Amino acid sequence: MQSRRWFGGAGFSFADDPVTETLSQAIRGTGEELDREPDTGVLFGSLRGSVVGLRYYTGVVNKGEMVSLVRQPQNPYDRNAVMVANVYGSQVGHIKRELAVLLANIMDNNLARVEGVVPFGVTNQFTMSVVLSFWGREENRDAVVRQITSRSFKLQSGPTGTHTHMLTQLKNAFDNLFENLMEDKIGEREAVEAVCTPLLPHQKQALSWMCVSENNAALPHFWEVKGKLFYNTLTHSSVRERPQRVRGGILADDMGLGKTLTTIALILSNFHHGKPLCEPVSDLKHSLRATLGFACKTGWCVCLGGAVLEDLDFAAALSGITQGAPQKKSKSVVSPVEAASSQSTDDPAARATLIICPLSVLSNWLDQLDQHVRADVKLNVYLYYGSERNRDTHFLSSQHMVLTTYNVLSADYSVSGGASPLHTVSWLRVVLDEGHIIRNPNTQQSKAVLKLNTQRRWILTGTPIQNNLRDLWMLVAFLRLKPFDVREWWNRVIQRPVTQGDKTGLQNLQALVKCVTLRRTKTSRVCGRPLVSLPERSVRIEEVELTQKEREEYELAHTEGRTTISRYVAEGTVLRNYADVLAILVRLRQFCCHPGLLGKTTTHTAVTPAELRERLIMKLRLVLGTGSDEECAVCLDSVRLPVITHCAHVYCRPCIAEVIRSEQEQARCPLCRGQIKASELVEFPLEEEEESNLLENWRSSSKVEALMSSLLRLRSEDDSIRSLVVSQFTRFLTILEIPLREEGFKFVRLDGTMSQKRRAQVIQEFQSDAPGSPLIMLLSLKAGGVGINLSAASRVFLMDPAWNPAAEDQCVDRCHRLGQKRDVVITKFIVKGSVEENMVKIQRQKQDLVEKAFGTKNPSERKTSRVDEIRALMEL
DNA sequence: ACCGCCGGGTGCC
């Protein structure tokens, strides 16, 4: 069962939640349940075996420690060899020959994953026991059991049954995963004077925490010192060497709390050895001027790594001043703890911070640097972007900051085969802005990011987990949070236990997250006071009455839809026809907005399978065409350039093309495993001709009128108030342009089809307070993604209810954020006596359900409730 | 390995 988890302001669901569900997930749920997660198989059972040859290897293991089993088909003594390695990858020994035959068979045929745990530790220098457990897909259970018993091994059945009684507790704990992470990070630290914007208390806290995270040599608390060894309480493993600790972490504050400013403050305040990157020259000049007659015109000087100090030392040597004197002049106090941080492996010449961000926020970084860094501080900031970018690694290394985008980074990386300029530089620090972008480890971007060579690593994100726990792994891997940067240990210690409802797994996860994350929300408090005070926000629902004519048209469609759906309900085939059902609902919702939203509909009855497929594809096109937010099962992101397969699943074109390219003739649909071919992919067409038709035969609708009268009233009362007009249907936005123009409103439009560059322009135009700038922004619900700031608006008109209330919240948050000066008023237009009303009701019920404990719902109950929901919508 | 296994030495009680 796929589970989706929403964090942040959004609700939470422990499993499929119809409200947050997308179409492809719904369809996925209707077919056979596929185990798409190799890391969450079923436990077939376990057996005791032995590891031999211990004396030939150095890997050590403790009682209870997990080990990994690695096939060695090339072993010259036995092609069935199975090597045993500890958490750190050091070889411990081999699986005894007779058992290795069995394991090799199971592993090579992918019948099960085999995991080892050492039950007693090492009792002698030659052999030891290992408990092997077998995990896999239910359909392979028989084969595995047969293999094992036929070779006269005894498979002990593993623990069965789920821990449903724990779910409530788990849910709460999981909900709070990113909350209350501050208790031991409450220090505050002022930024250096080079930062001219005073930091708010929570930003000083963050700065303090970030400095400590970079400088402090302390290990996370799941490490214990046992004698001369370091013992990991999660994996039960120990190492002689002090484990490499994370220097950096995840700053997961809500957007608008100033992550960028805090990061700039960090860069300027915490250079090598806890010293500032910038110091007033008056501190340095003292000795220099005296000895060399050196004068600095700016009054500030930026220390370039060791450069200035080396020069000073050189100067000191020339003039007979003792070495190190300049350091003592430094303003910053270096505590013994921080001093302990200088690791011998650090490259002292590393001085530059690399900031990687989405293109859309690149300009924001430059603005913020301008705004927050004193004008007399000469920072060398290089924008590594554009075809003329300077690829010289010495040049890049000598910067204080290099800014680039994920795309540039991964493009360079692919072209150079891993030896790109950015991968050659030894960075002091790498910062991933909107770091959740790398949550999918399979993308080029993620691979490129992992390969960067740096001492310190930071992830800035407002949404550390978007859909599920797997999103976190990539962040952990980037931070090199040992040993969980290796997938097996993450899966065994965290992912699987948590997915299967194991309480310790969750505690372990919390411990992990806690040691590297700082997260505050808009509603968090510092010392009993709100972090930031935001103006009020209020929601009002405006009921819209349809005209006689509209009502007749609506009822016609409603009756027709009801007949179809009630047939499915009676047949019990609602879920099998989910796409059809959704299409009917979309039609009704479109009616509520404007009749012109309806696309052409084919109502002929299909007979042959080919016709059925054609019809399904039509329905999907209809749903996709409305801006419905579909998720691509390959990249786990919103679909870009959607294409529909023969088997009626939706993917991004590049994603599915890659699947087909790599699997060639054997290519199968990742969702249903049906055969797929590149030639059979159906594009979602942009029906331009219809658009012009739409605009030529213009007519209004009740909802359009309701909006227009609100906007006109607002303008007459206060023409400085700006509004967001939000719809899920981009074509509705197009329709709305006509009356807006007619009434002389100046407006801009932001939707998913626009280029990043154009988006940035539009946002800037809307946010600008220049005379004649637009009063209204037409916004598609999901456009822009995270991080855009529309605080110029204080009115939000939600034209149509969304399935996912979290999406509405996110949208409203774009203006109800830091920088908002007015109270925010949200108006939801709901057509009276329509599916919209029922959607709102269901939204509320869902919210209640989410707020209450999730309880003991099993998958079949969940499916029932989905059907119930549709029945409620259609009043059946 | 305080085992198992191998192969040489040995051979009534």
Added chain:
DNA sequence: ACCGCCGGGTGCC
């Protein structure tokens, strides 16, 4: 004795 038994040598895959 073409055995049993003893005790030394030996040891992952």
